[in-house]
Amino acid sequence: MYRTHSNGELRIENVGQTVTLAGWVQKSRDKGFMIWVDLRDRYGITQLIFDEERTPKEMVNRAKTLGREFVIQVKGEVIERVSKNSNMPTGDVEILVKELTILNKSIVPPFTIEDQTDGGDELRMKYRYLDIRRNPVKNNLMFRHKVAMETRKYLSDEGFIEVETPYLIKSTPEGARDFVVPSRMNEGQFYALPQSPQTFKQLLMVGGMDKYFQIVKCFRDEDLRADRQPEFTQIDCEMAFVEQEDILNTFEGLTRHLLKEVNGVEVDKFPRMSFDEAMRRYGNDKPDIRFGMEFGELNEVAKHKDFGVFNNAELVVGIAVPEANSYTRKEIDKLIDWVKRPQVGALGMVYVRCNEDGTYKSSVDKFYDQNDLANWATITGAKPGDLICLLSGETDKVRAQLSALRMEMATRLGLRKSNVFAPLWVVDFPLLEWDEETKRYHAMHHPFTSPKPQDIALLDTDPGKVRANAYDLVLNGNEIGGGSIRIHDKATQALMFNHLGFTPEKAKEQFGFLMNAFEFGAPPHGGIAFGLDRLVAILGGQETIRDFIAFPKNNSGRDVMIDAPSAIDDEQLKELNLKIDL
Ligand code: ASP
Numbered sequence: 001m002y003r004t005h006s007n008g009e010l011r012i013e014n015v016g017q018t019v020t021l022a023g024w025v026q027k028s029r030d031k032g033f034m035i036w037v038d039l040r041d042r043y044g045i046t047q048l049i050f051d052e053e054r055t056p057k058e059m060v061n062r063a064k065t066l067g068r069e070f071v072i073q074v075k076g077e078v079i080e081r082v083s084k085n086s087n088m089p090t091g092d093v094e095i096l097v098k099e100l101t102i103l104n105k106s107i108v109p110p111f112t113i114e115d116q117t118d119g120g121d122e123l124r125m126k127y128r129y130l131d132i133r134r135n136p137v138k139n140n141l142m143f144r145h146k147v148a149m150e151t152r153k154y155l156s157d158e159g160f161i162e163v164e165t166p167y168l169i170k171s172t173p174e175g176a177r178d179f180v181v182p183s184r185m186n187e188g189q190f191y192a193l194p195q196s197p198q199t200f201k202q203l204l205m206v207g208g209m210d211k212y213f214q215i216v217k218c219f220r221d222e223d224l225r226a227d228r229q230p231e232f233t234q235i236d237c238e239m240a241f242v243e244q245e246d247i248l249n250t251f252e253g254l255t256r257h258l259l260k261e262v263n264g265v266e267v268d269k270f271p272r273m274s275f276d277e278a279m280r281r282y283g284n285d286k287p288d289i290r291f292g293m294e295f296g297e298l299n300e301v302a303k304h305k306d307f308g309v310f311n312n313a314e315l316v317v318g319i320a321v322p323e324a325n326s327y328t329r330k331e332i333d334k335l336i337d338w339v340k341r342p343q344v345g346a347l348g349m350v351y352v353r354c355n356e357d358g359t360y361k362s363s364v365d366k367f368y369d370q371n372d373l374a375n376w377a378t379i380t381g382a383k384p385g386d387l388i389c390l391l392s393g394e395t396d397k398v399r400a401q402l403s404a405l406r407m408e409m410a411t412r413l414g415l416r417k418s419n420v421f422a423p424l425w426v427v428d429f430p431l432l433e434w435d436e437e438t439k440r441y442h443a444m445h446h447p448f449t450s451p452k453p454q455d456i457a458l459l460d461t462d463p464g465k466v467r468a469n470a471y472d473l474v475l476n477g478n479e480i481g482g483g484s485i486r487i488h489d490k491a492t493q494a495l496m497f498n499h500l501g502f503t504p505e506k507a508k509e510q511f512g513f514l515m516n517a518f519e520f521g522a523p524p525h526g527g528i529a530f531g532l533d534r535l536v537a538i539l540g541g542q543e544t545i546r547d548f549i550a551f552p553k554n555n556s557g558r559d560v561m562i563d564a565p566s567a568i569d570d571e572q573l574k575e576l577n578l579k580i581d582l
Helices: 057-063 121-126 135-157 198-206 244-263 275-282 329-340 370-380 395-412 490-499 504-517 532-539 570-575
Strands: 018-030 034-041 044-051 071-080 093-104 180-182 190-192 211-219 231-240 272-274 315-321 350-354 360-362 387-393 423-427 432-435 440-443 470-475 478-485 525-531
Touching: 018 044, 018 093, 034 057, 034 071, 044 057, 044 071, 057 093, 135 211, 135 244, 135 532, 198 211, 198 231, 198 504, 198 525, 231 244, 231 532, 244 423, 244 470, 244 478, 244 525, 244 532, 272 275, 275 395, 275 423, 315 370, 315 395, 329 387, 329 395, 350 370, 360 370, 370 387, 387 395, 470 525, 478 532, 490 504, 525 532
Parallel strands: 044 093, 272 423
Antiparallel strands: 018 034, 018 071, 034 044, 071 093, 180 190, 211 231, 231 525, 315 387, 350 360, 350 387, 423 470, 432 440, 470 478, 478 525
């Protein structure tokens, strides 16, 4: 037997017992007559003591050869420590070693394997298996396990069945590029890795599975933005005979269950907001509602004077930043530079200081009087001591810019607290989205999303106005889930493909299997998918999803540990019919 106990287990009650432990040497201190070793495993750290008087000489000598990360096994007696360490669960005891076996040696690790490490990102990724020995990484993986287990428990209790769907499929356009896999046996043909199991889960509904879920890998060959992974995990779900209301209630239940079981937090009923309202109030379809600073639209009270910048703008909009009247002129200038950065892209910023005595001082005093400024304060909800920041321009752009400023100010003011959870549903998304580049409409969610029945007529006249039965679950300013009620009849699906620019032939070639299935009694259905990596990171109160993935890829999509992607040899290329002989 390698061990009788783990290294996180022994307490004062165990004093006097003879135990066998195994693990890694985290640290050893040789004081000549005594050697202390911190022995680590997944469960914790136990201190070992080799004492010249009480440990056999041969064992003491062996202990002197131990290096960091050696794998050892010891047998000894649990004794009470003279100087206890209350920071460690095992800090009251130590093991007086009688026998030491070196199970395996280790070369010197490239970084210290402790909570605080000297290893940089790239180095830790290259030796990820060593990084995983560290508490912060190990704990995150265990946290992820907990979220996944609670998800399975909840959905299973609600009658959902976990069904696996294939990874080698046919390409399904969902807005991103597919990763493709050449088929050796079918020359010149390729599989695609799923961007999501979307069509399969719908076919499972046609198959009568009724309630499906799967914790599943998805693959998207996108240009990598910060903290995106080319392969990521979804909690993918679908239900038959449901309306939007049923889906929202079921998955609000799941989210509430997770918050309770994982974080010990009880949340009230989730607010719901239409896409239009979210854009108007927060300039964002995934608003962070942990704090206020809601947008005030000022067209009616800002376009009546001679200030051309506002008069020529489609939208004048502002936020009241709490207690920011204390900003010096220099700090405000810096803020103006911040909104003018290309990443934000504003042309400038107008501001109003709200003085404690109820007067106002603005950067546009030449044009506006105290009465005007008081109106702006009312509309943005500004109080004495606040600073009103106003941006103007094209509606969509200016909303995005002010949203960026709102988030930045919230960060600076410490309003984005990681232990506060503010979920909400955003509903009534537009069905279609205009793409300037290709000069046509794309499905905002995906082509299988059903338009709101009352809006179908608009498809021909004003496609951009058609709303979908689509919804996102937003948590602390992140979209953690999204889904829709699906089209379940062939005619509407054909109409949709037509509006997305597919010829009937192309639609048949790509989605014939789905359209055919719809002819065999497809039930009304809908679903949702959660991004598990992001969800876990937010519940874990952290920013980066990479910290919750055992073996993540870096920002260039590389696995630096196994060095992938990599070239393959000529033989392999030939076998796959990918070798072009010149
Ligand atoms: N398949 C969709 C996605 O990956 C989610 C859904 O509509 O259920 O975003």
